[in-house]
Amino acid sequence: MNxxxxxxxxxxxxxxLDALDRGDARGAAGQRTVELDQQAVGRLSRMDALQNQAMAKATGARRAAQRTRIQAAFSRMDEGEFGYCEDCGEDIPSGRLDLDPCATKCVSCAIG
Known part of the structure; x- marks a missing residue:
C-alpha cells in the first residue's frame, strides 16, 4: 500500500472521528441523570426517559469503541502495519479497507 x-x-x-465528536455533543443531554419528579413527570414518562437514557449511553459506548478501533488503525499506520492481516500477514484487499479502514483481518481470516 502506498x-x-x-x-x-x-x-x-x-x-x-469528527462525526463521532459531533454525535457525542448531540447525545450528551440524553445521558444525563433522569430526575425523579412525580409532580412534573408521570411514571410512564419517566420510564420513557430512562429508556432513552439507556439508549443514549449504549450509543455513546458504541462511539467509544469505534474511537478505539480508529486509534488502533492510526497506530498501525504509524508502525507501517496498516493494510496487513494480523493473522496471516497478507494484504487486506483495498475494497475491504474502503468499507472499513479499521479492518484488521483479510477476508479469509475474518471468515475463519
Whole structure:
C-alpha cells in the first residue's frame, strides 16, 4: 500500500472521528441523570426517559469503541502495519479497507 492510499484512509478516519465528536455533543443531554419528579413527570414518562437514557449511553459506548478501533488503525499506520492481516500477514484487499479502514483481518481470516 502506498503513502497516498494511507493518507486517504487517514483522512477518512479523521472525518469519522469528527462525526463521532459531533454525535457525542448531540447525545450528551440524553445521558444525563433522569430526575425523579412525580409532580412534573408521570411514571410512564419517566420510564420513557430512562429508556432513552439507556439508549443514549449504549450509543455513546458504541462511539467509544469505534474511537478505539480508529486509534488502533492510526497506530498501525504509524508502525507501517496498516493494510496487513494480523493473522496471516497478507494484504487486506483495498475494497475491504474502503468499507472499513479499521479492518484488521483479510477476508479469509475474518471468515475463519
Amino acid at each position: 503513502e497516498t492510499q494511507i493518507q486517504s484512509f487517514r483522512k477518512q478516519l479523521m472525518d469519522t
